[in-house]
Amino acid sequence: MQQFIATRIVQGIITLIIVSFLAFFLVRLKGDPVDITAPPTFNEDQKQRLRELWGFDKPLAEQYVIFITRAVTGDFGIAYLSKRPAMELVIERLGATWLLAGVASLIGLSVALPLGIISSLKRNSLFDLGSTMLASIGTAMPSFWLGLMMIIFFSVRLRLLPAFGALDPSAIIMPSLTMGVGMAAYLSRLTRSAMLEVLNEDYVRTAYSKGLITRTVVFRHAMKNALIPIMTVFGLQLGWLLGGSVVVESVFSWPGLGRLMIDSIGVRDNTVVQAALLFFSLSFITINIIIDILYAVIDPRIRFD
Amino acid sequence: MSTGPGGPPATAQSEGEVATLVTGHSRQPSLLSLLRSSPIGLIGTGIISLVIVLALISPYIVPHDPIRGNLRTRYKPPGFTGDDGTHLLGTDQLGRDIFSRILVGSRVSVLVGVVAVMIAGTIGVLYGLTSGFLGGRVDGFMMRICDAMLSIPFVIRVVAISGIVGPGLVTLILILGLSGWVTYARVIRGEVLKARENDYVLAAWSIGQRPLWVVLHHILPNVIASAIVLAALQVGITMLAESSLSFLGLGVKPPTVTWGIQLADGKSVINSAWWMTAYPGIAITITVLGVVFLGDWLRDSLDPNVRGRD
Numbered sequence: 328m329q330q331f332i333a334t335r336i337v338q339g340i341i342t343l344i345i346v347s348f349l350a351f352f353l354v355r356l357k358g359d360p361v362d363i364t365a366p367p368t369f370n371e372d373q374k375q376r377l378r379e380l381w382g383f384d385k386p387l388a389e390q391y392v393i394f395i396t397r398a399v400t401g402d403f404g405i406a407y408l409s410k411r412p413a414m415e416l417v418i419e420r421l422g423a424t425w426l427l428a429g430v431a432s433l434i435g436l437s438v439a440l441p442l443g444i445i446s447s448l449k450r451n452s453l454f455d456l457g458s459t460m461l462a463s464i465g466t467a468m469p470s471f472w473l474g475l476m477m478i479i480f481f482s483v484r485l486r487l488l489p490a491f492g493a494l495d496p497s498a499i500i501m502p503s504l505t506m507g508v509g510m511a512a513y514l515s516r517l518t519r520s521a522m523l524e525v526l527n528e529d530y531v532r533t534a535y536s537k538g539l540i541t542r543t544v545v546f547r548h549a550m551k552n553a554l555i556p557i558m559t560v561f562g563l564q565l566g567w568l569l570g571g572s573v574v575v576e577s578v579f580s581w582p583g584l585g586r587l588m589i590d591s592i593g594v595r596d597n598t599v600v601q602a603a604l605l606f607f608s609l610s611f612i613t614i615n616i617i618i619d620i621l622y623a624v625i626d627p628r629i630r631f632d
Numbered sequence: 633m634s635t636g637p638g639g640p641p642a643t644a645q646s647e648g649e650v651a652t653l654v655t656g657h658s659r660q661p662s663l664l665s666l667l668r669s670s671p672i673g674l675i676g677t678g679i680i681s682l683v684i685v686l687a688l689i690s691p692y693i694v695p696h697d698p699i700r701g702n703l704r705t706r707y708k709p710p711g712f713t714g715d716d717g718t719h720l721l722g723t724d725q726l727g728r729d730i731f732s733r734i735l736v737g738s739r740v741s742v743l744v745g746v747v748a749v750m751i752a753g754t755i756g757v758l759y760g761l762t763s764g765f766l767g768g769r770v771d772g773f774m775m776r777i778c779d780a781m782l783s784i785p786f787v788i789r790v791v792a793i794s795g796i797v798g799p800g801l802v803t804l805i806l807i808l809g810l811s812g813w814v815t816y817a818r819v820i821r822g823e824v825l826k827a828r829e830n831d832y833v834l835a836a837w838s839i840g841q842r843p844l845w846v847v848l849h850h851i852l853p854n855v856i857a858s859a860i861v862l863a864a865l866q867v868g869i870t871m872l873a874e875s876s877l878s879f880l881g882l883g884v885k886p887p888t889v890t891w892g893i894q895l896a897d898g899k900s901v902i903n904s905a906w907w908m909t910a911y912p913g914i915a916i917t918i919t920v921l922g923v924v925f926l927g928d929w930l931r932d933s934l935d936p937n938v939r940g941r942d
Binding site: 338341342343345346349350353354356357463464466467468469471472475476478479483490566567569570571573574577578585588589592593595600604607608611612 | 776777779780781782783784785786787788789791792793795796797798868872875876879880882895898899902903906909910913916917918920921923924925928
């Protein structure tokens with residue numbers, strides 16, 4: 328077990344190194360940022376000094392080594408515009424994004440699990456058909472559009488909820504619902520199919536035949552095995568959720584990492600974009616390692632050697 | 633996305649039918665006759681056909697000019713009738729007819745969805761074939777690259793790249809195509825690993841056929857069904873990503889009409905002109921729903937093991 332965790336962490340670090348490489352070259356795809364970020368009044372000489380100051384005059388490989396050795400110590404450089412450390416900016420926003428993703432996941436799971444389980448128990452019933460239809464629509468809908476529709480309804484018409492910002496505690500309701508619906512839609516369909524597969528197993532039939540009530544069979548016997556694929560997909564969905572947060576945060580002006588990244592891309596602030604990409608990736612990798620470890624907790628048959 | 637345990641069960645298809653579809657020998661039920669027995673498949677095909685036809689003919693049938701508006705009829709609600717006729721779904725901030733713009737907007741969605749998925753699919757299938765076939769350390773390394781790509785969520789990947797490279801239709805298609813291949817690579821590699829162990833593949837080796845021949849004639853036909861199913865699922869995801877990017881102003885730029893741009897226009901006047909936001913979103917939802925239905929039906933008919941959304 329310990330060795331498995333160690334292996335997964337090493338793998339995660341290797342993945343992060345590749346991501347740092349991708350992020351580093353990505354922000355330099357369009358050449359020299361000085362030409363865009365420097366004030367238009369700067370002459371060539373002043374621009375050259377700026378390049379030296381920021382280290383853009385060095386060969387790319389050397390720049391990468393400098394970037395990565397500093398990044399390891401948590402130093403991503405100073406943001407061009409705000410003149411504050413990029414790391415500080417990212418950490419400030421990371422919490423807001425995690426909070427949003429966490430609440431959205433809770434909403435997603437607490438809708439998806441009951442819907443999926445009931446659908447699988449009443450296969451091909453009206454309930455099943457209805458929830459499958461809803462789930463399909465939820466998957467097909469652009470999440471940010473759902474957010475906009477909620478603003479029209481709850482903020483403009485009913486004047487119940489704030490349309491943007493994060494000042495009021497109720498401000499998290501709409502963005503998290505927006506993101507949670509897509510997740511609920513996808514996970515409920517998956518829960519249904521995972522449950523259907525398990526419900527056909529012999530041991531479930533045995534459990535029924537020895538007279539256990541449905542509730543015990545579902546939660547004690549079937550659910551435990553159906554949880555494994557659900558958790559796998561939940562981990563991957565979290566990536567999808569983080570991705571969606573970029574757009575949803577823009578819709579609701581939620582002060583999260585996604586919006587920081589978009590704003591920083593807009594002003595070509597490479598330091599912040601690099602750090603934001605790495606922290607998105609770090610969040611995703613960490614969650615998935617935790618889920619891998621949870622497998623073993625849920626299912627003692629799983630051994631990692 | 634991986635093929636994990638507990639995939640959705642293949643409904644109503646016998647092993648024989650699946651085998652028939654995968655190998656393409658029309659022993660019995662053709663794809664067409666299967667379609668007739670599935671309402672989901674029919675609805676999906678119906679929606680998609682309609683959207684494709686609209687994408688092709690919309691410029692010739694629109695009731696109003698989708699690009700040039702009439703400033704005297706700005707922000708008119710649905711059903712407004714002016715000198716130039718009725719605006720079924722209202723008008724926008726430049727007095728342009730929303731309905732006409734939605735019709736024309738289908739062009740970008742279809743174009744981006746189809747072309748980007750074709751690019752991503754081709755790269756992904758080739759990558760997955762190579763990785764799965766070579767195996768060993770090369771495979772391990774190639775999969776680590778996939779892990780890294782996947783650990784930056786798809787939308788963040790495309791937002792970052794298009795934000796840096798800049799907007800435009802061709803760039804957008806390229807970006808979506810070049811970021812979307814990872815999902816295919818993973819799935820196809822898994823399928824290749826399975827297909828490699830088949831007796832007839834070993835037989836092909838043992839009679840001395842060359843590696844390239846074995847891959848193209850014995851392994852590829854086995855994995856292509858998964859690629860097709862995945863492609864159908866990815867078209868919807870790609871269309872949604874396009875609308876997100878255009879909404880953020882990172883996708884296609886005006887005067888090109890897309891549903892995402894319409895939503896962005898609507899956002900600034902969401903307090904008063906709700907119709908600018910509501911209708912383009914419905915258009916996206918219906919279109920993607922058609923793709924989802926078609927993908928579900930294809931998956932149930934061809935390959936029960938694929939899930940696609942990263």
